[in-house]
Amino acid sequence: MTQGQTQELTTAARPAAHRWRLQVVHRTVFHYSGPVRSSYNEARLTPENSHRQTTLRSRVEIEPAATAYAYRDYWGSTVTAFDLHTPHSELAVTGTSIVEAGPDLAAHDRVGWGALAAREVQEQFGELLAATPLTAMDDEVVAQARAAVGDARPHEAGPAICRFVGEHMEYLSGSTSVKTNAMQAWGKGKGVCQDISHVTVGLLRALGLPARYVSGYLHPAKDAAVGEPVTGESHAWVEWWDGGWNGFDPTNSVPIGPRHVTLGRGRDYGDVPPFKGLFSGPRSEGHTVTVEVTRLA
Known part of the structure; x- marks a missing residue:
């Protein structure tokens, strides 16, 4: 019962x-x-x-x-x-x-870096701009990410950061634990979706984009057959704010779509x-x- x-x-x-x-x-x-x-x-x-x-x-x-x-x-x-x-x-x-x-088909007005630096935005998203023990990134890595972004506007910088992390980190199951922080995973050059998302969130915030960690599930097959059960896993991805929220899966380098099921959001894994x-x-x-x-x- x-x-x-x-x-x-x-x-x-x-x-x-x-x-x-x-x-x-x-x-x-x-x-x-x-x-x-x-x-x-x-x-x-x-x-x-x-x-x-x-x-x-x-x-x-x-x-x-x-x-x-x-x-x-x-x-x-x-x-x-x-x-x-x-x-x-x-x-x-x-x-x-x-x-x-x-x-995610919702449209929103984009803002520039000046608007993101404004006091009202900093106050509204303060918790999602501050580093946490799981997402903090060293200045040297932040500088590399900033160079990779270049003169991109905020709505272009978000995907650029996701690609930057994807190019430097390999997905490898079992290579880390739930207590592994972003810099430890970055140093290994590998991790699971939680680690890749923590690194991405940390760099987005360091560049001035409010960012949050998203917990959920992902159907592993892009062309899934109807009615066929498959083994899945808990999954994680990121969202950033540039006048509205945008979602992206940096582990698989894809936008959020019909295969993604959202459970919740927070500053990092510890919130969800x-x-x-x-x-x-x-x-x-x-x-x-x-x-x-x-x-x-």
Whole structure:
């Protein structure tokens, strides 16, 4: 028996040729060496609703059964919070969502570097212009990025920074951990999507573009067959502001499109982990994560 939080929309999104309907099943199982007495947990597994993306259905299931409640955090992500006070040697949390997603077709007026340096913009986006321990980049690397951008205007500088990072970093699964910071990953010249996004966000901010880290999922196949489940992973990409928000996937060097499902945003990974919690009891034996993505239409 399980309990969970369910989100249903009464109005379905209008299907379109450039939109995909995706089902995502994200399951995390925590294993302990003996019965855990208590645990306190937060899951960020509910995709957002936006002009680019409509969440048709989303459910978070918890085993053993627990009463959960949902709230929006400071950054706008939907959080499913729950605690358990019955002994358990295993905890499974499964987020299942059906989402219709497409490219970002929203238009906005572009601003120049002078407008970005204005006091009102600096105050409005202060948290998204400041470096964090996970995104801070050394001056030498910032200078290289600035040279690569040259005289580009802000809306051109964003993609240029993404390309600059892509040319200098290789995607390699298992080469880093969730605690690896941007400069450590840059020094290795390799990392996972989290690292590549942290480096990109750090350089965008250093050049004066408000930038945020985005957490979500990516269907791995550009020509995915309808109805065929495939193994996926949690994914990360970036957004920057130049009068409006722009999204780009620096790991794959592509704009955000119908294969991308957005969960939430923040300054870095620390603001949008899929799961975090505390427990009281014997030591953890680790956890397993599986993500299954299916194109439905």
